[in-house]
Amino acid sequence: MEKTDGNVSESGNEMTLDSVRDSLIRQEDSIVFSLIERAKFPFNSPTYQESHHSSSIPGISGSLIRFFVKESESLQAKAGRYQNPEEHAFFPDELPPSLVPPHTFPLVLHPAAASINVNNKIWDFYFNKFLPLLTVPGDDGNYASTASSDLTCLQAISRRIHYGNFVAEVKFRDAPHDYEPAIRAQDRDALMKLLTFEAVEEMVKKRVAKKAMTFGQEVSLNSTESQGKYKVDPPLVSRLYDEWVMPLTKLVEVEYLLRRLD
Numbered sequence: 001m002e003k004t005d006g007n008v009s010e011s012g013n014e015m016t017l018d019s020v021r022d023s024l025i026r027q028e029d030s031i032v033f034s035l036i037e038r039a040k041f042p043f044n045s046p047t048y049q050e051s052h053h054s055s056s057i058p059g060i061s062g063s064l065i066r067f068f069v070k071e072s073e074s075l076q077a078k079a080g081r082y083q084n085p086e087e088h089a090f091f092p093d094e095l096p097p098s099l100v101p102p103h104t105f106p107l108v109l110h111p112a113a114a115s116i117n118v119n120n121k122i123w124d125f126y127f128n129k130f131l132p133l134l135t136v137p138g139d140d141g142n143y144a145s146t147a148s149s150d151l152t153c154l155q156a157i158s159r160r161i162h163y164g165n166f167v168a169e170v171k172f173r174d175a176p177h178d179y180e181p182a183i184r185a186q187d188r189d190a191l192m193k194l195l196t197f198e199a200v201e202e203m204v205k206k207r208v209a210k211k212a213m214t215f216g217q218e219v220s221l222n223s224t225e226s227q228g229k230y231k232v233d234p235p236l237v238s239r240l241y242d243e244w245v246m247p248l249t250k251l252v253e254v255e256y257l258l259r260r261l262d
């Protein structure tokens with residue numbers, strides 16, 4: 001069975017809640033590593049400032065981060081990134097078509113999944129709430145590298161959150177009779193209750209903090225030196241999941257299920 005990048009790429013029929021959760025667990029590694037890389041730089045506020053008449057850079061409208069993400073997505077669209085149903089662009093409206101021959105990804109999801117995109121919410125919490133907690137204040141001039149690290153974080157987080165489509169699909173297939181009445185009634189609260197597993201969420205929060213400790217520790221040959229210094233604050237990674245990543249994953253799950261019988 002072919003596996004790519006730790007993600008389930010088996011046919012839809014073999015996808016199980018366990019295999020979907022394994023992918024989410026592997027994606028935690030990608031998210032934690034991406035945060036470690038971003039935390040290397042200070043906040044670097046010029047990356048995010050809208051360029052005004054006086055400070056505008058010829059050829060760039062809006063902030064450097066917008067420019068960087070848009071142009072990167074345009075390149076990645078041409079290289080075929082968004083043909084994968086797991087990928088969602090932050091600026092999906094102006095994307096050029098893919099230039100590479102299409103790969104046939106297994107048809108797992110209801111077509112409605114294609115219309116679910118919560119990246120504007122991800123963009124908002126990441127830049128306005130999370131980034132000031134992740135980084136130290138300051139400006140070291142590395143704006144392009146900063147934007148590049150942000151894009152890696154955003155893409156890892158977005159992929160994880162939109163994986164909620166797959167989670168919802170396997171949950172629905174495991175218990176269609178439980179979900180159908182709530183879907184017919186378009187009852188968001190009932191769907192949210194059905195798909196929530198609090199014990200799983202508690203484990204996720206503990207595991208991501210442990211990963212932040214493990215991946216973000218100072219590695220020194222003198223093992224007594226490194227204790228207690230982490231590149232990313234482990235409780236902050238738990239908080240990222242608790243306040244934003246898991247709620248938005250569940251929002252994607254609900255949005256998907258609401259349209260599952262269309």
Ligand SMILES: C=C(O[C@@H]1C=C(C(=O)O)C=C[C@H]1O)C(=O)O
Pocket residue numbers: 021167195196197198200201204245246247249250
């Ligand atoms: C993703 C799932 O659905 C919900 C969301 C979770 C998450 O985002 O990590 C965890 C448990 C569930 O409440 C799941 O059941 O694994």
